[in-house]
Every structure is written in structure tokens, then in C-alpha cells.
Amino acid sequence: MNISRLNFKSSFLSGYKITKKNTSDIAKVGKSLLNKDNSMSDRLMIDKMRAQLSSARKSESETQAGMSFLTEEKKAVDSLKTLSNKLKDLSSKYNDKTTELDEKQDIKKQADEIIKNMNSVINDIFGDKSIFKGKTINVETGYKTGITISLKNFNISLDPNKKNIKDDVFGFHIEGKLDIDDILKSTYKIENDLIKPLDKLGDDIKGQMVGLVNNAIYQDMLVKSSVKKLLELKELDKYQAEKIISASHDIVDSVYYSLYGDHYDDSGNEYKYSGKIISISV
Numbered sequence: 001m002n003i004s005r006l007n008f009k010s011s012f013l014s015g016y017k018i019t020k021k022n023t024s025d026i027a028k029v030g031k032s033l034l035n036k037d038n039s040m041s042d043r044l045m046i047d048k049m050r051a052q053l054s055s056a057r058k059s060e061s062e063t064q065a066g067m068s069f070l071t072e073e074k075k076a077v078d079s080l081k082t083l084s085n086k087l088k089d090l091s092s093k094y095n096d097k098t099t100e101l102d103e104k105q106d107i108k109k110q111a112d113e114i115i116k117n118m119n120s121v122i123n124d125i126f127g128d129k130s131i132f133k134g135k136t137i138n139v140e141t142g143y144k145t146g147i148t149i150s151l152k153n154f155n156i157s158l159d160p161n162k163k164n165i166k167d168d169v170f171g172f173h174i175e176g177k178l179d180i181d182d183i184l185k186s187t188y189k190i191e192n193d194l195i196k197p198l199d200k201l202g203d204d205i206k207g208q209m210v211g212l213v214n215n216a217i218y219q220d221m222l223v224k225s226s227v228k229k230l231l232e233l234k235e236l237d238k239y240q241a242e243k244i245i246s247a248s249h250d251i252v253d254s255v256y257y258s259l260y261g262d263h264y265d266d267s268g269n270e271y272k273y274s275g276k277i278i279s280i281s282v
Contacts, residue, residue, distance in 0.1 A: 053226035062139040076125040091187040123171040126154040223248040
């Protein structure tokens with residue numbers, strides 16, 4: 001078939017004489033348009049990956065801030081649980097029939113000191129003058145999803161009348177209007193009204209910390225996928241890519257250690273984040 005004999009109705013090609021030379025020109029125009037399409041596609045992908053990377057790194061920053069907040073709460077609750085168990089032990093000894101009167105006096109002094117220490121911890125973290133009072137951290141985990149972190153309401157008391165646990169002068173005082181004898185006489189109340197609620201509060205805090213660890217792992221996955229694509233598209237060099245990924249891994253390690261307190265998980269296994277997608281549960 002002789003291509004030079006074709007009649008074109010298109011105004012663009014009408015009257016255009018096809019030769020070997022301008023056939024080559026047409027091919028060049030097509031190639032140029034194809035390259036332009038590829039360039040536009042790359043630019044759209046670059047913009048998408050940069051947005052994804054920016055969002056992931058922002059979430060990582062929020063995750064770190066949220067974990068710092070929760071870590072201080074958890075330290076306070078852990079301290080209160082330790083003191084509560086000491087108080088429970090003193091109560092058991094106080095109610096032991098073999099305990100002498102002078103020993104009971106010493107127990108009362110120790111118990112009184114423990115309660116003062118507990119009130120101090122509570123007011124430092126949960127009180128109206130606490131640096132955490134009214135503070136809220138929103139961690140964006142995905143499109144229209146997130147974790148909101150704020151100071152937990154503290155209403156744990158040995159006094160059955162809960163309104164007695166706080167006043168304008170002393171702030172929180174878990175003993176309410178009970179005297180030290182009333183507190184020591186009831187080991188059950190210490191267990192039921194103090195230790196168990198503190199355990200629940202601690203579990204609530206740990207649950208949020210677990211959520212932050214899982215979010216850090218998820219955001220790290222997004223960081224790596226974004227960086228890999230930007231590296232392929234030559235929008236990042238190898239040094240920049242490694243630096244971003246290393247920083248992301250460090251955040252995962254940091255929040256993980258904040259949850260477990262060391263390099264080991266609850267099963268005693270040594271932990272070091274390697275970039276593998278894993279999931280932590282309570």
C-alpha cells in the first residue's frame with residue numbers, strides 16, 4: 001500500500017505530502033508527546049510521594065510527642081501502684097494479731113508518709129497545676145483517623161465519698177476525710193479502691209502506647225515506600241534516602257523502648273526494629 005496516495009480529511013494533515021523525511025518528523029513528534037506524558041505522570045507521582053512522606057513524618061513527630069506525654073503518665077501510675085502495694089503490706093501487718101502497739105505506731109508513720117508521697121505524685125501529674133493539665137495531642141494516623149491523647153481523669157480514692165479527694169488548697173488527697181487508722185484497718189479497701197483502679201488506669205495508658213507503637217511502624221512503612229519511589233524518580237539521592245529512613249527507624253525504636261522500658265519485650269525477647277512490618281499488642 002502506497003501511503004503517499006492516502007487522502008487525509010484532517011485539517012492538520014490535509015495537503016501534507018508524505019515523504020520519508022517528514023514521516024520521520026511525525027515519529028519524532030509522537031515520541032516527544034509520549035515523553036511529555038511520561039514526564040507529567042512522573043511529576044504527579046513525585047507530588048503524591050512527597051505528600052505521603054510529609055504526612056508520615058508529621059505523624060511520626062506527633063507520635064513521639066504523644067509517647068512522651070503517656071510515658072510521664074505511666075511513670076506516675078507505676079509509682080502510685082508501687083506505693084499502694086507498700087500500703088497494702090503495711091495494712092496486713094497492722095491487722096496482724098501478733099503486731100505490737102509500738103510497731104503499729106511505726107506502721108502508721110510509714111503509711112502516712114506513703115500517702116503524702118502518693119498525693120505529691122498525683123498532684124504533680126494530674127493536678128490543676130500540672131504542666132499536662134488541659135494539654136491535648138492529636139496524632140493523625142491516616143485519612144480522617146487519629147489518636148487523641150490527653151490527661152486521664154483521676155478519681156481514685158480511699159474515701160467512699162469521692163468529692164472529698166480534691167480541694168482548692170491541697171489539690172488531690174486520696175485519703176479524703178479518712179484518718180490513717182481507718183485506712184490501715186481495711187486491707188480490702190486498699191486493694192479494691194486503690195490498687196485495682198490504678199491497674200485499670202495503667203492498662204488504659206499502655207493501650208494508647210501500644211497504639212502509638214503500631215502507628216510508628218505503619219508510618220515507617222509509608223516513609224520507606226515514599227523514599228524508595230522518590231529515589232527511583234531521582235528526586236532524592238542515596239544519602240538523603242538513607243538519612244530519612246534511619247531517622248524513621250530511630251523513632252520506632254524510641255517509642256518501642258518507651259513502652260517496654262528496655263530492649264526486651266514482655267516475652268523476654270530482645271528487640272531491635274529492622275524495618276520489618278510487625279504489630280504490637282497489649
